[in-house]
Amino acid sequence: GAVVSQHPSRVICKSGTSVKIECRSLDFQATTMFWYRQFPKQSLMLMATSNEGSKATYEQGVEKDKFLINHASLTLSTLTVTSAHPEDSSFYICSARAERDTEAFFGQGTRLTVV
């Protein structure tokens, strides 16, 4: 399958700081990237969908000013958690897809801990 690289895999930050997570499609051009959040023993919760060159579409209840998503190129999307708080601690996962009706591939995930 195609490769999606997510970085960093783990990050610990202080409350009030911002953290940037990168998601790269290494061997294909991703017209769409998805960002998910996953709590322990729960399924993936879609946060937002981003199409290259367009503003991200956020799911209901997700604060767009807190979770900034940029999809500036066909191989890179970033999620910035601004003014992080301990309740933002979670496992964040990105997914990338080449075309609408094709498979989506996932990154390895980023475990964020806010202290």
Place this chain on the structure above:
Amino acid sequence: QKEVEQDPGPLSVPEGAIVSLNCTYSNSAFQYFMWYRQYSRKGPELLMYTYSSGNKEDGRFTAQVDKSSKYISLFIRDSQPSDSATYLCAMNTGKLIFGQGTTLQVKP
């Protein structure tokens, strides 16, 4: 009603058993179905991708879609301890919609 329903388990089977994992969905417009495997603290790994009704086989894995019943299945033959993971079904409809995931444990 959730768009995709999946029994979270856990499901425990002996090594070598045939495993059946299932999801039901409510939207008859769904046409693309996927199964992912997720190990603890890792991103999901795509196992199978199917379109419309029918069966698809890949090694020990068989994905089955019954659109008339809005029911999809993943069968694992000759299950191994390394198959122990959470299995997520997903529907591709512009965005991905996931089931809750079924935790599978294969005991040696």
